[in-house]
Amino acid sequence: MHEELRLDNQLCFKIYSASRLIGQAYRQLLEPLGLTYPQYLVMLVLWEQDNLTVGEIGQRLMLDTNTLTPLLQRMENDGLIVRTRGIADGRKTLVSLNKKGRRLEEQARELPASLTALWQDGSVNEEQLRNLTAVLDTISERLR
Numbered sequence: 001m002h003e004e005l006r007l008d009n010q011l012c013f014k015i016y017s018a019s020r021l022i023g024q025a026y027r028q029l030l031e032p033l034g035l036t037y038p039q040y041l042v043m044l045v046l047w048e049q050d051n052l053t054v055g056e057i058g059q060r061l062m063l064d065t066n067t068l069t070p071l072l073q074r075m076e077n078d079g080l081i082v083r084t085r086g087i088a089d090g091r092k093t094l095v096s097l098n099k100k101g102r103r104l105e106e107q108a109r110e111l112p113a114s115l116t117a118l119w120q121d122g123s124v125n126e127e128q129l130r131n132l133t134a135v136l137d138t139i140s141e142r143l144r
Helices: 011-033 037-048 054-061 065-077 099-108 111-119 126-143
Strands: 081-085 093-097
Touching: 011 037, 011 099, 011 111, 037 054, 037 065, 037 093, 037 099, 054 065, 054 093, 065 081
Parallel strands: none
Antiparallel strands: 081 093
16 A cells, blocks of 8 residues: 555545544534524624625535535524614625524633634644644645
């Protein structure tokens, strides 16, 4: 077997595995808030900037409208967001937070620290996390 083709030597698999494990950890942390991980990502976008179109949210999360629309419908049914047709362009749907969605931001403030605490046993420090984030940002930027 070619060493470069071993699964454990694939950067893509290491990123994929870490992403899945982080997603599982987030699922446990998000359960008390009544959010799924994809819903949490939408909420993060809207907490940064409210009143975005479905397309703008999709661009930010790198999700197709077909994937995002059912997710937003569930979030609207759960009372987290409101979807309205755009005034200038009726083909666009605006997404905004309602009171429940805004209140949830305060409850979610500790989630990133809670997640980091799960793996910080002294073996991973803040500088390593910053470096990892910078490398992943560079890879993502180059692949877009």
